[in-house]
Structures are given as structure tokens and as C-alpha cells.
Amino acid sequence: MGLISNGTTIFDAGAMSLGGSLVFIKKLTASSSATLSFVDGASGVVLDDTYKEYYFTFNNMHPATNDADFQFNISVDGGSNYNVTKTSTMFRAYHRENDGGAALEYDAGFDLAQSTAFQSIVQEIGNENDECASGTLHLFNPSSTTFVKHFTSTFNMTLHWDVQMAMYGAGYGNTTSAVDAIQFKMNTGNIDAGDICLYGIA
Numbered sequence: 001m002g003l004i005s006n007g008t009t010i011f012d013a014g015a016m017s018l019g020g021s022l023v024f025i026k027k028l029t030a031s032s033s034a035t036l037s038f039v040d041g042a043s044g045v046v047l048d049d050t051y052k053e054y055y056f057t058f059n060n061m062h063p064a065t066n067d068a069d070f071q072f073n074i075s076v077d078g079g080s081n082y083n084v085t086k087t088s089t090m091f092r093a094y095h096r097e098n099d100g101g102a103a104l105e106y107d108a109g110f111d112l113a114q115s116t117a118f119q120s121i122v123q124e125i126g127n128e129n130d131e132c133a134s135g136t137l138h139l140f141n142p143s144s145t146t147f148v149k150h151f152t153s154t155f156n157m158t159l160h161w162d163v164q165m166a167m168y169g170a171g172y173g174n175t176t177s178a179v180d181a182i183q184f185k186m187n188t189g190n191i192d193a194g195d196i197c198l199y200g201i202a
Contacts (some may be wrong), residue, residue, distance in 0.1 A: 022055060022199040030191035032064060038198050039079040040180040047180055049143035051200030056137040056182075058155070058196050063127050065189025067160045069110075070122035070133055072184045074142070074149065074173050079181035083116040084149075088171025090120075097162040107167070114174065120187065121153040121169050126160030132194065133157035135167075142179035149173035 026045050028036045040047035047054060061070055073082035090110040095102040110120045122133040135155030142149050153169040173179060184196060 020201050023051070023202050025198045025200055027195055027197045029195040030193055033191045035183050035185045036191065036196055037079055037181060037183040045198065046200060047142060047182070051202060052141045053201040054139045054142060055199040055201055056196055058133065058135050059194060060132045060134055061122070061125070061194035062132040062192045063125050063186045063189055064192040065186065066127045068125050068127070068186040068188050069120040070125060070184065071118035071120045071187055072137070072182055073118045074179045075181035075183070076175055076177040076179055079183065082183045084173040084175050084179065085114055085116050086112050086119055086171055086173050087114055088112045088119055088169060090167065090169045092165055092167045094163050094165040097164070112171065118185065118187070119171065122155045122157050122167060124159045124161070125157055127192065131158040131160065139182065145176055145178055147176065149175065149179050
């Protein structure tokens with residue numbers, strides 16, 4: 001027997017559902033790419049009021065240049081400019097391969113305070129074959145013309161100094177204009193390899 005609330009099934013046959021489903025929209029694959037951009041209405045991309053939440057997955061993002069930070073910025077003019085003002089906070093946990101150090105700490109060097117700069121969501125990725133970063137980014141209600149645009153990120157990476165790190169971020173784009181594009185890049189060099197998938201949450 002299932003449990004139904006306001007027409008939505010919460011429990012059914014022992015399984016729990018909190019509602020919502022991932023709807024695949026677009027996959028971009030890097031190949032020595034300077035940037036990867038998702039622009040609403042271009043090449044099958046949907047980034048509008050179709051969904052209230054958008055979800056990005058990142059698989060094995062590998063930089064061409066050693067010690068690179070993976071970053072993003074958002075646009076309100078169809079990708080003509082990626083310069084929305086943002087405020088954010090970041091923290092990380094890491095452990096060295098040789099057990100020579102570990103920490104859980106606030107990372108003041110990667111937060112922003114009312115800045116139009118690209119937001120780093122991964123730091124210091126190595127470019128050796130066993131070094132890359134994978135994770136997720138949520139962008140909430142980007143088409144709102146009332147509220148700011150919140151985001152959260154979670155990443156797992158191998159740094160150029162042989163460290164396993166988890167990095168967590170959150171913040172908001174301080175605009176009440178509709179966000180209709182997002183761009184990803186390394187802070188130095190190209191994205192050598194990796195793929196980014198965009199989903200809407202229905």
C-alpha cells in the first residue's frame with residue numbers, strides 16, 4: 001500500500017520518492033576546448049523557465065595545463081557576456097597520498113564577494129593521466145526575474161601535488177534578470193578532456 005500526499009506518491013512498495021526526475025538536455029565533450037558553453041535556444045539547449053532547477057554533471061574534467069582551476073560564469077544576455085556579479089563561499093577536505101597531511105577547512109582564496117569574475121569550483125587540478133575532477137553543480141530557478149540565482153557545487157579531484165580533495169561551494173548570482181547561459185573553462189590553458197551533461201529537474 002502506498003502513501004500519497006496531495007496527489008503525489010511518497011512511499012510505494014517500500015520505495016521512497018521525493019518527487020522530481022532528471023530530464024536529459026545536452027552533453028558537451030571537451031577536446032582541447034577553451035570553453036564549453038550552454039546557451040538557451042542554441043544547439044538544443046534549454047535553460048529557461050521550463051525547469052526551476054538545472055543540474056550539471058562533470059565527468060573526468062582534465063586540464064591541458066598543470067595546476068589549473070575549473071571555473072564557471074553565467075550570462076543574462078544569451079552568452080554575449082559572462083559577467084554576472086556573484087557572492088560565494090567554499091570549503092574543502094583533503095588528504096595527501098603519502099599520508100603527509102590532511103585538513104577540513106574554509107577556503108577563502110576561492111570565494112567571491114560581489115565579483116564578476118569566473119567562479120572557481122575546482123582548484124589546482126593536475127594534468128597527469130591519473131589527475132582530473134568530477135562533480136556536480138545545481139543552478140536554481142535561473143529564469144526568475146524576482147530573485148537572485150543560487151548555486152551549489154560538489155567536486156572530487158586529484159590535485160597536481162598528489163592530493164585527494166573534495167571541494168564544496170555555494171553562492172548566488174546577484175541579479176534579478178533571467179540567466180540564459182553558462183560557460184565553463186580552466187583558468188589557464190584548455191580543457192583537454194571530459195564531458196558535461198545538463199539536466200532539467202521536472
